[in-house]
Amino acid sequence: MLLNVIWFVLMTVLLMVYAILEGFDLGVGILHLFTRKNEHRRILMNSIGPVWDGNEVWLITFGGALFAAFPTAYAVVFSAFYTPFMLLLCTLIFRAASMEFRSKVESSLWQNIWDVLFSLSSLVATLLLGVASGNALAGIAINEKGIFQGNLLTFLNPLGIVTGLFAIFLFALHGSLYLQIKTEGELNYQIKRISKFLSFTVLILFAVLTLISFSTVAWARPRVITSILGLLAVLMLGLTLWLSWQEKGTKAFFSNTGFIASIILIFASNMFPYLVRSSLNPSYSFDIYNSASSPKTLAIMLGIVLTVLPVVLAYTGYVYWVFRGPVKLDETSY
């Protein structure tokens, strides 16, 4: 039984690292079209060039871990979110393709097409992730066998839409703070202004999101644990806002990282012990016990994770260290 809880914590960690890392590279994608010069656009793409692929693996690992640890939840969630997930995959394909293909042909039409696709797919991917999270929190229309009874429009409820918008602005902010570290000169100045605007917008959207979830989702109302985490989140966001206005990009990036981490923790605390909540009848929900793999599998997988994850973090850290500092374009760049 303890294993199930440990696995819930692990899933939370995977989701958290994914949101923090892919958060900034999706954010860079969202901001892509706000720069006009070809050189600036190249700097944006190259700022995430060496790392986006590794960042995306956190999503794959999240999916794989969910499959291994909570196969029933994996089966229910992915078939319920069928169309949104298919669209998400489609946007992830376009993102990768646009980064890989953009620089390969020296034609402004060709490059513009990939610029638009890159930015649009980053935006839509973030929106879908946000909408899915909002709906996961509120619960989805599944029956006692875990079969989805709704349709695509079911997902477009107020909470889902607000979470989607919140995710877009949050990741855009995160991306802009990352870019403050990665850019210099005119572009850096431009991005600082964007960060200021975005940090303010995120604050407003966070307030709206909090109010909507309090009023529409019973289990999202404040409890001791979520109140403490909520306070932490507000503190982190306030710090991000202040640091953005002080133009301290690096520090702001880390406090925003703290903000994202606290939001994921609030999300996880509100979900616990459920993985999939049914909006039709609470007893149709799947929790960490009735959707889990056998204790044996959970134990084996825990062993693998505890051995491998520290190594992964070590070499990921090494790669970030190798590519530290502002982007310098050279013959190996995109």
Place this chain on the structure above:
Amino acid sequence: MFSDALMLARIQFALTAMFHYLYPPLTIGLGWIMVYMSYKRLKTGEELYDKMARFWTNIFAVTFAMGVTTGIVLEFEFGTNWSEYSRFVGDVFGSPLAAEALISFFLESTFLGILVFGWNRVSKRAHFIATFMVALGATLSALWIIVANSWQHTPAGFHIVETPLGPRAEITSFWQMFFNPSTVGRYSHVIFSAMLNASFFVMGISAYYLLKGKYEEFARRSLKIALVFGIIGAYLTLLAGHHQAIIVARYQPAKLAAFEGHFKTTEGGTPYYLFGIPNEKEKKVDYGIKIPGFLSFLVHFNFNKPVTALDQFPPEDQPPVKLPFFTFHIMVSLGMFFIALTTFALILWWKGKLFDFRWLLWIFVFSLPLPYIANMVGWIAAEVGRQPWIVQDFLRTKDGVSPGVSASQVLGSTIMFTTIYSVLFILYIFILIKKIKKGPEIINH
């Protein structure tokens, strides 16, 4: 057909898996060729090796990106289209998939950053290590997915447990699951054929340069390196394939019978068909050219011991015959051709005449796509031959599909992926041709 969610889900999986498999064999094999070049770059400091490492890495990077993006789709498809299957096998099948992401995908994707963008940022030694890690990651990622897939063919190390949502498979022994009877044979077959694939790719492009009289020293050396990989790959693929056939005969006799169009059990030895057209209505092979008793020999090392035929299985447990038969035979014929070509080229190399014949270089150019075809037909034979089972003898394909997903949803996503993948594939080929034409002289990403 377009209103049948099961058939559509099968078509979608087949299409997305095949589109995906256009890329990984090249990256798995090319990774090791690059490791060798990178090692020589480190040890000799020769500019030519630097050029080789950079040029092939360039090709590798585009291919890798295609492989990653098309691969994510597959991981999620289990849940979206095959939710009943996922629920049934998750306890067993999920762990190799999670291990694949943790152990292999992180390794290859993270070090890829250094491999592609790190030329001016890290030392030659660190770059060599990054190349090695990427190659290792790619090779290991195939391991985990093959473990999971082999378990579908020869399930082991589990028991069936009743749950409120229906029965499911649970692990009893991780290592029995990991080393299920077909893992070793199928994994080595995949890795060696990936080596073969990459070597034919490098040889084809190198031969093209030689025919055009461009970058000749670069091309000659690349071709020789690839030929060594190719000949090892060709022979070991055959060896692993043979081992696998014996495993199939023992654990999936209906599949082997389908490969061979072996409808009726007979007394004495079973023939091996070099060619023929299986006739499923009359249960015989038309226009067959056969070697008597040879299948018996291949499987049992005995020309006279009969091989189990399809008539030993109830009709509902029999796989289709035509598709596995044709695809299997095309694969075997191509495999024989690869052995003949690489052996012949090796003899010429030994006599110092490898680059003397333009027609041979043309053969290399035109052979470039053949390993891709061999890979595709091999997988079709393996997976169609497993039907009607999704987990051999335990779960039927029709019982694995998502119950809540409609035919129109599957049709929609199938059309979407087919369109996107086709466009991407055309762009990929277009970019490759551009890179090849540009050649190794100008180093540009």
